[in-house]
Amino acid sequence: xxxxxxxxxxxxxxxxxxxxxxxxxxxxxxxxxxxVAVGVxxxxxxxxxxxxxxxxxxxxxxxxxLLSAFFLLSWYYIEILKDFVKPRILWVLVVIFEIxxxxxxxIIGNLNSYHFIAQSVSKILYLVYSxxxxxxxxxxxxxxxxxxxxxFLVNISVVTYYAGNLFFSVLFNLILTxxxxxxxxxxxxxxxxxxxxxLLIGWAFLRFSKxxx
Numbered sequence: 001x002x003x004x005x006x007x008x009x010x011x012x013x014x015x016x017x018x019x020x021x022x023x024x025x026x027x028x029x030x031x032x033x034x035x036v037a038v039g040v041x042x043x044x045x046x047x048x049x050x051x052x053x054x055x056x057x058x059x060x061x062x063x064x065x066l067l068s069a070f071f072l073l074s075w076y077y078i079e080i081l082k083d084f085v086k087p088r089i090l091w092v093l094v095v096i097f098e099i100x101x102x103x104x105x106x107i108i109g110n111l112n113s114y115h116f117i118a119q120s121v122s123k124i125l126y127l128v129y130s131x132x133x134x135x136x137x138x139x140x141x142x143x144x145x146x147x148x149x150x151x152f153l154v155n156i157s158v159v160t161y162y163a164g165n166l167f168f169s170v171l172f173n174l175i176l177t178x179x180x181x182x183x184x185x186x187x188x189x190x191x192x193x194x195x196x197x198x199l200l201i202g203w204a205f206l207r208f209s210k211x212x213x
Contacts, residue, residue, distance in 0.1 A: 007191040008194075010197075010198040011036060011040055011194075011198045012040065013198055013202040014033075014198050014201040014205055015036050015037060015040050018033040021205055021209035025209075026208075028076055028080045029150070029204075031072055031075050031079060032072075032076045033205075034072050035069060035072040036198075036201065038065065038068045039065065042061050042065035045061050046062070063105065066101065067098060067101060069122075070098070071098065074090065074093070074129070075094075077130075077133065078090045078094075080133065080151055081129070081132055081136060084132065084139075085132055090129075097118075097122065097125065100118070101115070101118040104118060120166060123162040123163075123166045124166070126158055126162045127158075130158045130159045137152065148207060150204040150205070150211070151204070153201075154200070154201060157197045157200035157201050158197075160196060160197065160200070161193050161196065161197035164193045165193055
């Protein structure tokens with residue numbers, strides 16, 4: 001077993017917390033839990049493919065995850081922004097992205113390739129959602145203690161993870177060509193961001209359950 005076999009495990013923290021507190025979640029957090037659950041399924045299937053089938057390419061699972069994760073995280077933001085941004089506008093973005101990405105898989109590339117353009121666009125759109133949320137929070141000025149607000153915690157996790165990870169998507173192929181050793185360093189960097197991302201979501205799940213009790 002190598003480092004890559006364990007670096008996905010932080011996702012289990014919000015997953016287990018979410019299972020325990022699912023009934024107390026509102027619609028938005030139930031959608032967010034589905035986002036986490038899809039991530040667990042993707043990670044476990046990739047692990048099984050490597051060890052049982054000898055697969056060295058996790059992109060088939062990764063590309064399916066890209067589509068489902070984008071749909072779910074977009075749906076989460078559409079739900080919490082529905083009184084601030086017209087849902088129809090964001091749903092149009094979601095449909096365009098999903099159709100464009102599927103078309104890219106079929107026409108330009110294949111499911112075994114890393115589609116860096118789709119990956120990068122999805123992360124840019126996540127950052128756009130997060131900016132909408134920050135603007136909404138400032139305009140409404142209803143949150144007294146930001147670090148205790150579960151929605152704010154989720155938004156911080158999204159900004160930190162996807163802003164920090166964006167360069168990885170853009171430069172992935174170049175990194176592999178430049179240096180295998182440097183690519184290993186980026187895996188560690190990704191793992192730190194991944195851990196922080198899921199710890200913040202887990203904390204948000206705990207905060208939500210405490211608020212609703």
